[in-house]
Each structure stands twice: as structure tokens, then as C-alpha cells.
Amino acid sequence: MASETTAMSFDGGSMSPFLLLSALAAPIAAAPTDETQSIVVTAAREPLAEEEAPASVTTFDSETIDRLGLAGGADLLRLSAGVSVATTGPRGTQTQLRIRGAEANHSLLFVDGIRFNDPAAGNEARFELLTTDALSRVEIVRGPQSALWGSEALGGVVALETADPLGPRRLSALGEYGSFDSGRAALQFASGGETAGLSGSASWIGSDGIDSFGAGGERDGFETVNASLKGAVHPSADTEIGLVGHWMEGESEYDGFDPITFRRADTLDETANRIRAARGWARAEAAGWSLLAELGWLDSANRNRLDDERLNSTFGERLSAGAQLSRTLGGHRMTAAVEHEAEDFRARDQVYLGGTDQNRGRHLTALVGEWHARWSGLVSTDLAVRHDAFSAFADATTFRAAAVVMPAQGWRLHAAYGEGIAQPTFYDLYGFFPGSFLGNPALRPESSRGWEAGIRWEKRTLTLGVTGFSNRLRDEIVDTFDPLTFQSSTANAEGRSRRRGIEAEAAWRPSDAFGLALNYSWLDAEERQDAGDLAVREIRRPRHSVNLVASGTRGRLSWGGSAAYIGARHDTDFDPFPARDFRLDDYLLASLRLSWTLSDGLEAYGRVENGFDSDYQDVIGYNTPGRAVYAGFRFRLGH
Numbered sequence: 001m002a003s004e005t006t007a008m009s010f011d012g013g014s015m016s017p018f019l020l021l022s023a024l025a026a027p028i029a030a031a032p033t034d035e036t037q038s039i040v041v042t043a044a045r046e047p048l049a050e051e052e053a054p055a056s057v058t059t060f061d062s063e064t065i066d067r068l069g070l071a072g073g074a075d076l077l078r079l080s081a082g083v084s085v086a087t088t089g090p091r092g093t094q095t096q097l098r099i100r101g102a103e104a105n106h107s108l109l110f111v112d113g114i115r116f117n118d119p120a121a122g123n124e125a126r127f128e129l130l131t132t133d134a135l136s137r138v139e140i141v142r143g144p145q146s147a148l149w150g151s152e153a154l155g156g157v158v159a160l161e162t163a164d165p166l167g168p169r170r171l172s173a174l175g176e177y178g179s180f181d182s183g184r185a186a187l188q189f190a191s192g193g194e195t196a197g198l199s200g201s202a203s204w205i206g207s208d209g210i211d212s213f214g215a216g217g218e219r220d221g222f223e224t225v226n227a228s229l230k231g232a233v234h235p236s237a238d239t240e241i242g243l244v245g246h247w248m249e250g251e252s253e254y255d256g257f258d259p260i261t262f263r264r265a266d267t268l269d270e271t272a273n274r275i276r277a278a279r280g281w282a283r284a285e286a287a288g289w290s291l292l293a294e295l296g297w298l299d300s301a302n303r304n305r306l307d308d309e310r311l312n313s314t315f316g317e318r319l320s321a322g323a324q325l326s327r328t329l330g331g332h333r334m335t336a337a338v339e340h341e342a343e344d345f346r347a348r349d350q351v352y353l354g355g356t357d358q359n360r361g362r363h364l365t366a367l368v369g370e371w372h373a374r375w376s377g378l379v380s381t382d383l384a385v386r387h388d389a390f391s392a393f394a395d396a397t398t399f400r401a402a403a404v405v406m407p408a409q410g411w412r413l414h415a416a417y418g419e420g421i422a423q424p425t426f427y428d429l430y431g432f433f434p435g436s437f438l439g440n441p442a443l444r445p446e447s448s449r450g451w452e453a454g455i456r457w458e459k460r461t462l463t464l465g466v467t468g469f470s471n472r473l474r475d476e477i478v479d480t481f482d483p484l485t486f487q488s489s490t491a492n493a494e495g496r497s498r499r500r501g502i503e504a505e506a507a508w509r510p511s512d513a514f515g516l517a518l519n520y521s522w523l524d525a526e527e528r529q530d531a532g533d534l535a536v537r538e539i540r541r542p543r544h545s546v547n548l549v550a551s552g553t554r555g556r557l558s559w560g561g562s563a564a565y566i567g568a569r570h571d572t573d574f575d576p577f578p579a580r581d582f583r584l585d586d587y588l589l590a591s592l593r594l595s596w597t598l599s600d601g602l603e604a605y606g607r608v609e610n611g612f613d614s615d616y617q618d619v620i621g622y623n624t625p626g627r628a629v630y631a632g633f634r635f636r637l638g639h
Helices: 017-025 062-068 073-077 426-430
Strands: 056-061 083-087 095-099 107-111 135-142 156-162 170-178 182-192 196-210 220-233 239-254 269-286 289-306 309-329 332-349 358-374 379-390 396-405 411-422 446-459 462-474 477-482 487-492 497-511 514-527 544-554 557-566 569-573 580-584 587-599 602-609 628-637
Touching (some): 062 557, 062 587, 095 107
Antiparallel strands (some): 083 095, 196 220, 220 239, 239 269, 269 289, 289 309, 358 379, 379 396, 396 411, 446 462, 462 497, 477 487, 557 587, 587 602
């Protein structure tokens, strides 16, 4: 994945950020300790040195992930600049991530190089299924990246990596119990050497949860299971063959809508989600040439029930194949790639007597070219272009151009123009009720064009940076309905939506024992569906957000803490008729983890989430957990 300014980041809200930061300084004082990674992966088709990365990137390394101790992947991602997270109630329920104000299906997720967006869930990624227990590295690339990675990379890219199977043998086990009758267990291992190795992980998290509706009803619990296995072989110093597989499965209870009044109510709804995925790859390098070939597979299933009665189900499958050839000549590297992807979608229901049943398929073929040039020790540029040929809707060509200038030691200037696309969902193409849906053969992918520019200064232990950006969304896909024929369809909106903002970041790392990272984001996100409409503020996107991450170690004691301030946002309340705009108040989430080494390899720890017991909602009508306290043990062998 990629990283541009610091090895941590934050999000926030709308009270005065300066008053907030002074308040945070007392309860939490520590942060990332590892030095920033020198190589980034997702900002280009081939890995790049950090100072040449042509995009804004945040990385979290394994030490930071461990010290923070946050169980949910979304809780970690929300600490990045430019990222907002919305959870529909307690943990385990639908979790949406938006980067720089883009839509929830405009973030592309990679897990060990596997494209993890779910074709059976509106092309969104299932962030509620992600846990941190197997992660060794997280990269968040902000801004349109479709010229490199295609559809869904409109707002940005999130890339997660599990442990490297090569290197020394390692073993880690964790057990935890805490508030809301919550339990957590995890196991990781790596066994191999420098030429061949195998790594794997298994984790479980479960809780009785809280009453999501908040009217004194039953508690809505969840259970999530993750497992992975990765192997790699180096037949020679310049070749690698690898295989990785992932299994993610979760069940959660939630409060939905009354079937008679169609208003939010304390219901017995349940959902079960499962994703299985695998990827195989082979890479060879020789005389300045690099060749990569890979195959990928993802299978998803989403089943909904009400009081144990089946309601509906959706199923998705994606098969992908790709090849990439790169040539390095001096400071220039040319890359060409071809990708092919085939997706299948199935929907079944009981509640509508099969009215939503359908079997669909589509495919795409993409050609990608990238030219990265280092003209001197001061200037580097990057140009990328991609053409996606879609089988079921209009083709798309995207472009990216970026430059990095380092005029003096410690200074870095960067600027980029990028384009992004998000393909229609299967329901956009064929409707929820296919019998009364009229397809639109002229439908185009949603698209975005935008720019960013920033400056960073770094001297010894201190890093400061600020980036400004602006993006315009075009061809947003909207639903249409003909009251005369009672047929529905979709169309591309004529209006353009604007997302612009500023991201400021700072990091102070005086030693490996202490570190502090901080970011502030300001976002102005407005929507205009018709060209003549007045712009309206986009929902569930805070105008202001601030994040702080701190961690350190001294003797047997290790600690990590975070604070995320999320500013006021707007949502739409559909309970009244007509629907009305609703203001969601700002809130502060703080976490702290303290661990004590009992003996070699064994530590005891305690941690708290939502330490200030904030009462907040990410989505109108759905409550979230208050203060939670956990305690556990972790055992390690190797490093």
C-alpha cells in the first residue's frame, strides 16, 4: 500500500480543533514509534520509495497496530486523515467508509492484493468483517486512483497486508474478555526461512452487544471469525511464487424497520455475511525487467433473517487474472499491465415471493500503462492511463499525472491530477425487482476528476505537512420511476457534486520509546443531482475531524492511545413524511491500552474504548456502544 507523510493519522469533527488538542494532551501522551516505512506499494503499480510516492498516503505499521490494540479494522482506519466512518449501530453491523467525501462504494479495498469489494453488496467493502489481529501493515491512499486500479478507486484505496511468511519463526496468541460480555481470541504464526515460508492466522470476536434501537429492547450482538493462510517460495533470488487465502464470516443482530409502518423499530433482524478469497502470483526479475502474473478469486454470501425466518440472500463471485511487465532504464520505469475480471451475481428472496430473484453476470478487460521518471534527486514524475472495456455498460478511460519536487533537504512538494470511476452495481443495471425494471443501455460509470497539492517538511524527529484537494463527481447514478407505467430505471445525473478540503498532519518521534502523530481534516462536500439544483451538503460526512495517535514503551510497560474527534454531520430521517434533514452531533472517541510484560513472551494488558463514554450516532436512529473496558493476555515467540 502506500504512505506519504507519517506512519499514523487522524480524523475529527467541528468544535475548535485547538481547544480539543489541548484537552487531549493530558489523558493521552504517546504515539507511533517505528520509523516511517521507506517503501510504499499502492501509490503506483510497482513499489516506490516513500519520498517519490505520487499520492497522499497514510500507513500503520505492525507495532502501532499492536500497541493501539483496537479490535475492529474500521476503528483503526478512522484515525487516518481524510477518512470518515459510519456504523449502523453496534459493532458488527454495516460499516461504511468514505475517503475525502466520496461515496461508500467509492473506496477500493485490497487484502493481500485481493480486490475485496463485494459485488453482492453494491460494490462496497465489508469493513464490519475486518479485524486487526492478523494485520501487519495498513496503507490508505487518498484521492482518485482509477488510472492504476480501476473501478471503485474513485475516493481512494485501502490496502491491508497480513504477516510475511518469510523470515524468522514467529508465534502469537491472544485472549481477551470485557464489557458487553465480549470475547476475543487470536492466533498467528509464521514458519519458514529466507527462501520459503508459511504464515497464518485465526481470530474470533463476539459480544452480546447493546440495544441498537435504544427503547429498552433486546441486545443486538455479533460474532466475527477471520482466518488466513499465506505461503511464498523463492526458487532463486529474483523469483517468487506465492499463494494466499482468506475466510471472513460474521453474524450480527440489528434493529430494522416495522413491516407495517416502515419506521425504525426494535426488531429481531439478523444478517450473516461470508467472504472467501484467494490469490496466487508469480514474479520474476532480470536485467531491469520485472514480470508479474496473478490469479484471484472471491466468493461472497449475504443472508438476512427476521426472527429466524429467511428474508432474502445475495451471492457474488469474482474471478480475475492479470499480467504486468515493467522495464527500468536509469531513472525511468515503464509499466504495462492487462487485467480481466468476470463477476456473477445471484439474488433470492422469500419475503417478496421470489420477486427479486435473478442471475446476472458481467466482465471487463483493462489495459494499463504507467511511466515513472526520476529526473534528478530533486524531481520525479508519474503518468498513468487505463482503459476499462466493460461488457454491460459504457467503457471508461482514466488518467493520472503527478509530480514530486524536493527543492532542499527536508522539503517535499507534491501535486497530482487524477480521475476515478465507480461501476454501476448489479441493481443499477438490472433493478431490485427485475420484472418492473427497464434497463438503461446508455448508463455510464460514475466518474470523478480532481487535483491535490501539498507540502511537507521533515527535520530529525519532527514532520509537518499540509495538503489541499478538490474533486468533482459527475454522472452520479440515480433511480428513476415512471408513475404511468410503474417502471423503474436508473440514469446518470446531470449535476456535479463537489468535494474539496484541507488535510494537515504532524508527527513527533524523539525516540523509539515515544511518538505522537496528529491530523486535522476540513471537508466541504456538496451534492447537486440536476445542473439547475442548489447544492446541498452531503450526508454522514463531518466538516471537521481531528485524530491523535500516541504510543511508547518503557521497561516492562507498553502503551498506546488514540483520540478521534468527529464533527457534526447531517443525515436524512425517513421516519416522517416527507423525509427531513437531521443534524448528528459531534463526538469524541478515545481509546487507551496498557500492557505489562510478565515474563519473556508473556504480557497482560487492559484497554478501554470510548473512554469518555460519548453518546453518539453515526446513522440516525442507531445507538452505539458507550465506554467499554477489556483485559487480556498475549503470548509471543520470535519477532
